[in-house]
Amino acid sequence: MAEELPGTNVAADTAGGDAFLAAGQPLLRIEGVAKTFGTFRAVDGVSLDIGAGEFFALLGPSGCGKTTLLRMLAGFEAPDEGRILLGGKDIGQALPHERPINMMFQNYALFPHLSVRDNIAFGLKRAGMPRADIAARVAEMVALVKLEGLEKRKPDQLSGGQRQRVALARALARRPQLLLLDEPLAALDKKLRENTQAELMELQRRLGMTFIIVTHDQEEAMTMADRIGVMKSGKLAQVASPRELYEAPRSRWIAEFVGDINLFDGESKLRDGRRLVIGTRDAGALVVAEPREAVGTGKLAVAIRPEKVKLSRHGPVSEAGRETAINTLDGVIADICYLGGTTTYKVKLDTGGMLQASVANSARLDVDAYSLNQHVVAWFTPDDCVVLQS
Amino acid sequence: MRKVSRLSRFNIASLALGLAFLYLPILILVLYSFNASRLVTVWGGWSLRWYHEFFNDRAMIEAAWMSLRVAVASATIATLLGTLAAVALSRGERFRGRTLFSGMLYAPLVMPEVITGLSLLLLFVALNAERGFWTVTVAHTTLTMCFVAVVVQSRLGSLDRSLEEAAMDLGCDPVRAFVAVTLPLIAPAIVAGWMLAFTLSLDDLVIASFTTGPGSATLPIRIYSEVRLGVKPEINAICTLVIALIAVVIVIASLASKLSSSQGESAAPL
Numbered sequence: 001m002a003e004e005l006p007g008t009n010v011a012a013d014t015a016g017g018d019a020f021l022a023a024g025q026p027l028l029r030i031e032g033v034a035k036t037f038g039t040f041r042a043v044d045g046v047s048l049d050i051g052a053g054e055f056f057a058l059l060g061p062s063g064c065g066k067t068t069l070l071r072m073l074a075g076f077e078a079p080d081e082g083r084i085l086l087g088g089k090d091i092g093q094a095l096p097h098e099r100p101i102n103m104m105f106q107n108y109a110l111f112p113h114l115s116v117r118d119n120i121a122f123g124l125k126r127a128g129m130p131r132a133d134i135a136a137r138v139a140e141m142v143a144l145v146k147l148e149g150l151e152k153r154k155p156d157q158l159s160g161g162q163r164q165r166v167a168l169a170r171a172l173a174r175r176p177q178l179l180l181l182d183e184p185l186a187a188l189d190k191k192l193r194e195n196t197q198a199e200l201m202e203l204q205r206r207l208g209m210t211f212i213i214v215t216h217d218q219e220e221a222m223t224m225a226d227r228i229g230v231m232k233s234g235k236l237a238q239v240a241s242p243r244e245l246y247e248a249p250r251s252r253w254i255a256e257f258v259g260d261i262n263l264f265d266g267e268s269k270l271r272d273g274r275r276l277v278i279g280t281r282d283a284g285a286l287v288v289a290e291p292r293e294a295v296g297t298g299k300l301a302v303a304i305r306p307e308k309v310k311l312s313r314h315g316p317v318s319e320a321g322r323e324t325a326i327n328t329l330d331g332v333i334a335d336i337c338y339l340g341g342t343t344t345y346k347v348k349l350d351t352g353g354m355l356q357a358s359v360a361n362s363a364r365l366d367v368d369a370y371s372l373n374q375h376v377v378a379w380f381t382p383d384d385c386v387v388l389q390s
Numbered sequence: 391m392r393k394v395s396r397l398s399r400f401n402i403a404s405l406a407l408g409l410a411f412l413y414l415p416i417l418i419l420v421l422y423s424f425n426a427s428r429l430v431t432v433w434g435g436w437s438l439r440w441y442h443e444f445f446n447d448r449a450m451i452e453a454a455w456m457s458l459r460v461a462v463a464s465a466t467i468a469t470l471l472g473t474l475a476a477v478a479l480s481r482g483e484r485f486r487g488r489t490l491f492s493g494m495l496y497a498p499l500v501m502p503e504v505i506t507g508l509s510l511l512l513l514f515v516a517l518n519a520e521r522g523f524w525t526v527t528v529a530h531t532t533l534t535m536c537f538v539a540v541v542v543q544s545r546l547g548s549l550d551r552s553l554e555e556a557a558m559d560l561g562c563d564p565v566r567a568f569v570a571v572t573l574p575l576i577a578p579a580i581v582a583g584w585m586l587a588f589t590l591s592l593d594d595l596v597i598a599s600f601t602t603g604p605g606s607a608t609l610p611i612r613i614y615s616e617v618r619l620g621v622k623p624e625i626n627a628i629c630t631l632v633i634a635l636i637a638v639v640i641v642i643a644s645l646a647s648k649l650s651s652s653q654g655e656s657a658a659p660l
Contacts, residue, residue, distance in 0.1 A: 041533055074555075074559060075558075075559075076555055076558075094559070094565065095564075096555070096559050097559070097560075097561045097562055097563055101559075102558050102559055102560065103555075103556075105552045105555070105556055106552075107550065107552060109550060109552040109553050109555065109556035110556075111553060111556070112553075112575065113574045113575060122557070122560050122562030122570075123559075123561050126560060128564075129562055170556075170560070171559075171573040174560065174561070202499050247422030305468075308434055
C-alpha cells in the first residue's frame with residue numbers, strides 16, 4: 001500500500017498537499033475527461049484544476065454527469081478519454097484501493113455487520129496499521145465527529161445524523177489527500193442539514209483537507225464551497241466562486257439554475273458611453289452596464305435578481321436614487337409570497353411582463369408592505385443587470 | 391381497544407384444520423413408530439422395538455449412511471457452485487446471453503424430475519461411468535444447485551452495491567472486498583441454501599433411482615422397495631428419525647438466520 005499512516009497530528013499529515021500548491025501545481029488536475037455509457041455521453045470533455053485545501057462543489061441537475069465524474073475520481077469508473085492527475089501522477093486507470101482518495105457515499109454504505117468502531121477501523125486495518133495506532137486513530141475520529149459512547153453500536157442502531165457522522169469518520173480515518181462527498185447531506189432533514197453544513201466546513205478548514213462535494217442543492221453548494229463547478233449535460237458550464245456564479249452567471253441557463261432571476265429578452269439598441277440600451281419586449285428599453293465580455297448584436301437577455309429590484313409607491317424617493325435608478329418600471333402587485341425574512345412580490349408591469357422583487361421585511365409591522373393590485377414603481381440600477389447571450 | 395391480531399373463532403378453526411391436515415399423518419406415523427405390535431394398523435402398546443430393529447438392519451443402515459453422505463456431498467458442491475453462479479449473474483459485468491444463462495440455471499426448478507433423471511442416466515451410460523455414490527451426488531448437485539442460486543441471488547440482489555465499493559474505496563481489492571463485506575452479509579443465505587439442498591437430496595427418490603447403481607441404494611429407494619413388499623413398522627421408525635433430523639436442521643437454519651438478522655440485516659429468504 002502506497003499510503004503511510006503515521007502520527008496523530010492531522011495537519012501535519014496533509015502537509016503533502018501544500019507541497020504541490022507551493023510548486024504551483026494543483027492537487028488534482030482533470031484533463032479532457034470523458035465517459036460514455038452505451039451511446040450516452042455522461043461526462044463530455046471536462047477539464048478542471050483543484051488546489052490543495054480547497055472546498056470544491058460540483059453542482060448540477062440530476063443526470064448532468066457530476067456523480068459519474070466523482071466516481072471516476074474515486075476509481076469506480078475508468079475515463080474513456082483524458083487524464084486524471086493527482087499530485088502530478090496519472091491515476092485515471094488505477095483501481096479504487098490504489099488511490100489516496102476516499103469517498104463518503106450518498107447512502108453512507110456503512111457495513112451493517114460491523115460496529116461503529118470496526119466501520120471506522122476498516123480502512124486502517126487494510127492499510128496494515130499497527131493495532132495500537134488503529135485504536136488511537138479510531139478514538140480520535142470518534143471524538144472528531146462527536147460519536148463518543150456509540151462505538152459498539154451497529155449502524156441500524158443509529159439515527160440518520162449519527163450514521164452520516166460514522167460515514168464521514170470512516171472516510172476521513174485514512175487521511176486521504178482528497179475526500180469525495182456524494183450528496184452527503186441529502187438524507188438529513190433541513191435543520192440537521194444546516195448544522196452539518198457548518199460542521200463540515202469547520203472540519204475541512206481545521207484539517208486543511210481537500211473536499212470535493214457533489215450536490216444538486218445550489219444553496220448547499222453556495223454555503224459550503226470555495227468554488228463551484230456547474231455541470232450541464234456532461235460539460236462544465238461555469239467554474240466560479242459562489243458570488244461570481246450568482247452575480248455574474250455566464251449563461252442564461254446558469255442564471256436560471258442558480259437562484260431566482262428575472263429575464264427579459266431583447267436586442268441591443270444603442271451604446272451610450274459605458275452604458276448599453278437594450279430594447280426588451282416585456283419591459284421596454286432597459287439601460288444596463290456594459291458587460292466585461294463584449295456581447296454580440298444579436299438576441300440578448302437582461303437578467304436581474306429579485307433582491308436587486310426595489311419597490312416604492314411613487315418611484316425613487318431621494319435625489320441620489322433618481323440619478324442612478326435609471327430603470328423604472330410601473331406596474332401593479334399581482335402576487336405576494338410571504339417568506340418570513342423576505343417577501344416576494346410579483347409585479348405585473350404596464351409594459352406587459354412580470355417582474356419578481358424580493359423585499360427584506362426589515363420592520364415587524366406591515367407598514368412598508370404592499371397589497372394586491374396596488375400600483376408600485378419598480379426600479380434598479382444599470383449595474384444590477386446582467387446581460388446574457390440568448 | 392381490542393388488538394387486531396386477536397384471532398376469531400373462525401380463524402382458530404381454520405388454522406387447526408389446516409395444521410391437522412398437514413401434520414396429522416406425520417403424527418400418526420411418529421406415534422406408530424413406538425408401537426409394539428407387528429401390525430402397522432393395530433396399537434399394541436409402547437415400545438422402542440422397531441428402532442432397535444432398524445439399527446440392526448444392516449441394509450437399511452447402509453442406505454441411510456449412503457443418503458447422508460450423498461446429501462452432505464451434493465449440498466456442499468451445490469452450495470459452492472450455486473453461490474458462484476449467483477455472484478457471477480448478479481455481480482459480473484453484463485454479458486451477451488446473460489438472461490439466457492440465468493434462465494437456464496433455473497430450468498431444473500421446473501423441469502420434471504423424471505426428465506432430469508433420465509437425461510442424467512443417458513449421460514452416465516454414454517460416459518460409461520460406474521453408477522453409485524458419485525453419479526447420485528452429481529445428479530443431486532444439478533438438481534439442488536439452482537435452488538441455492540435462487541436463494542443466494544435474491545439476497546445479493548437486495549444488498550447495496552455501494553457496500554462493496556466502499557470496501558474497495560477503503561483499500562480492498564475486489565476479491566478482498568467480496569470476502570470482507572459481501573460474504574458475511576450473504577452467509578445466512580448460503581447456509582439456508584445448503585440446508586435446502588441437503589433436505590432436497592435426502593428425500594429425492596426419482597432422480598436417485600435413475601442414477602444409482604446396484605448395491606448403493608439411498609434411503610428413499612430402500613424404503614420404497616420395502617414398502618412395496620408391505621409396510622413394516624420399522625419404516626415408521628426410520629421416517630421418524632428422518633423427520634427428527636430435518637426438524638433439527640431447520641431449527642438450526644432459522645436460528646442461524648435469526649442470529650445474523652439481529653446483527654443488523656434482514657433475514658435471509660428461507
